[in-house]
Amino acid sequence: MTDARSGVLVTVDELAADLGLTGPDPAAGPPVLLDVRWALAAAGEPFDGRAQYLAGHLPGAVFADLEAELAAEPSPAAGRHPLPSTAQAQAAARRWGVRTDSRVVVYDATGGLAAARAWWVLRYFGVRDVRLLDGGLVAWQRAGHPLEAHDVVAAPGDVVLHPGHLPVLGAGEAAALASSADGVLLDARAAERYRGEVEPVDPRAGHVPGAVSAPTSDNLTGDGTFLDDAALHARFARLGVQGGVPVGVYCGSGVTAAHEVAALAAVGIDAALYPGSWSQWSSDPNRPVATGAQ
Numbered sequence: 049m050t051d052a053r054s055g056v057l058v059t060v061d062e063l064a065a066d067l068g069l070t071g072p073d074p075a076a077g078p079p080v081l082l083d084v085r086w087a088l089a090a091a092g093e094p095f096d097g098r099a100q101y102l103a104g105h106l107p108g109a110v111f112a113d114l115e116a117e118l119a120a121e122p123s124p125a126a127g128r129h130p131l132p133s134t135a136q137a138q139a140a141a142r143r144w145g146v147r148t149d150s151r152v153v154v155y156d157a158t159g160g161l162a163a164a165r166a167w168w169v170l171r172y173f174g175v176r177d178v179r180l181l182d183g184g185l186v187a188w189q190r191a192g193h194p195l196e197a198h199d200v201v202a203a204p205g206d207v208v209l210h211p212g213h214l215p216v217l218g219a220g221e222a223a224a225l226a227s228s229a230d231g232v233l234l235d236a237r238a239a240e241r242y243r244g245e246v247e248p249v250d251p252r253a254g255h256v257p258g259a260v261s262a263p264t265s266d267n268l269t270g271d272g273t274f275l276d277d278a279a280l281h282a283r284f285a286r287l288g289v290q291g292g293v294p295v296g297v298y299c300g301s302g303v304t305a306a307h308e309v310a311a312l313a314a315v316g317i318d319a320a321l322y323p324g325s326w327s328q329w330s331s332d333p334n335r336p337v338a339t340g341a342q
Contacts, residue, residue, distance in 0.1 A: 049276055052316040056167075057274060058153055058179040066153075067107060079151040079177075080202070081106055082144055083187035085185075086114040086162035087251065088300070097162075104195040106155065106181075106188060110144045112201050114303070117143075118165050119179055128249070128301035129165075129326035131216075137173050138209040141306060145202030146175060155181035155188070159272035160263060161304050168321060172216075173209035180310060183273040190271075214309075215320035217296045222322045226258030231294040234287060234319075236263040236308040237326065241300070244339030250300060252330040254337035261315045261341070262287050262297075264304040267311040280315045289317060298322035298329075 049057075064070045067078050083105045085097035101111040112118065118139035119129035132140070146152060152170060154163040158299035160180045172177045181188070189195070190255050219227065235242045235255050242261040247253035257259070266283060269275055275283065295317060299305035302323040312319045329335050 050316075052216050053277060053314045056179060056310050056314040057182040057183050060187045060193060062253050063153060063181055063188075064191070064193050066144070069107070072074075075152070079153045080145050080205075081107040081109040081154050082112040082152065082154045082166055083156070084112045084114060084118075084162070084163040084166045085156045085158075086165075086303075087158065100157070102197065102199060104197050106185070107194060107196050108200060109155075109196075112117055112140070112144060112154070112166055114162055114165055118169050119236045122327075124251075124331035125328070127325075127331075129303055129323075131172070131302070131323045132169065133286050134173065134211055136168060138207065141170065141173075141175070141207050141209060142205040143202070144205065146170075146205040146207045148207055149176070150205065151177040151264060152208065153179050153181055155184040157185040159186075159268045160184055160310070161267075161307050164176045164307035164310045165303045166201035166216065167310055172214040172339075173211055174213045175207065175209070183271065186272050192222075200249050215318070217322040219322070219324060219332070219335065221320075222256060222296055222298060224293060224330075225296045228294075232288045233260040233322075234289075234295065234297045234299055234308060235326075236262055236264040236299040236326075238263055238265070241326075243341055244337070245334070250262075250330045252337050254330075254339040256298065256329060257336050257338040259298070261339075262308065264299065264307045267307060274311060274314060280311055284312065284315070284317065286308050295319040296322055298325040300329040301325050309328040
């Protein structure tokens with residue numbers, strides 16, 4: 049595994065060893081383990097990540113509530129999942145047991161599409177050692193590793209967070225990047241949402257003019273693990289990410305775009321996140337909207 053990839057991802061076998069399940073307990077102690085199961089709720093069918101967590105989770109994992117702990121209150125001006133304040137993020141991290149020197153591993157049951165939000169938020173606020181479990185809960189169970197079915201309450205942490213450790217874009221900066229000949233703005237939503245054929249949650253259908261369609265799901269193989277480095281490099285090169293050009297990423301509300309940022313980071317490419325994403329952009333009638341495949 050390359051240094052860039054190992055700084056972003058951890059395999060199930062590596063995590064099992066780190067938890068002391070396949071050998072002696074590691075001298076460094078286990079990492080803080082966060083279960084970040086979440087999905088965009090369909091109308092009338094709210095997703096209950098905590099219930100799924102209580103039905104079975106990785107040993108020692110604490111449930112992280114994406115809506116309540118990894119996002120501020122939604123608004124048309126800020127989007128559906130604005131970044132949490134420093135105080136909100138710090139309180140959550142301490143509840144999870146994160147200390148100044150903690151190593152953190154995050155996972156979900158959807159290939160990291162939700163857990164990447166926790167990866168990004170913690171890194172943005174200065175937690176250095178945060179990794180995604182490659183393949184998540186599905187890969188863990190496929191490997192035959194055990195689950196627990198009770199609520200884990202961590203000993204309170206003492207981490208002190210400071211924002212600004214990863215780059216972000218505002219709406220104007222995203223627009224400028226999309227229209228620049230020397231940069232790329234990636235739209236991480238499903239292709240049909242990019243084209244404007246469907247829009248299940250946001251005010252208008254379409255995409256930021258000049259943005260490139262780059263569905264987050266295409267970062268993954270059929271078994272829910274990340275593509276290998278060569279395949280990721282080739283994917284992003286096809287999308288115009290090459291030669292050191294500035295890269296930005298958005299999605300519906302800044303959640304799955306974090307997965308795209310993680311995939312880019314796994315092959316050594318830095319990218320800025322547009323946290324407001326389409327939910328913010330489409331709520332502003334003064335912002336133009338493009339439709340179609342280009």
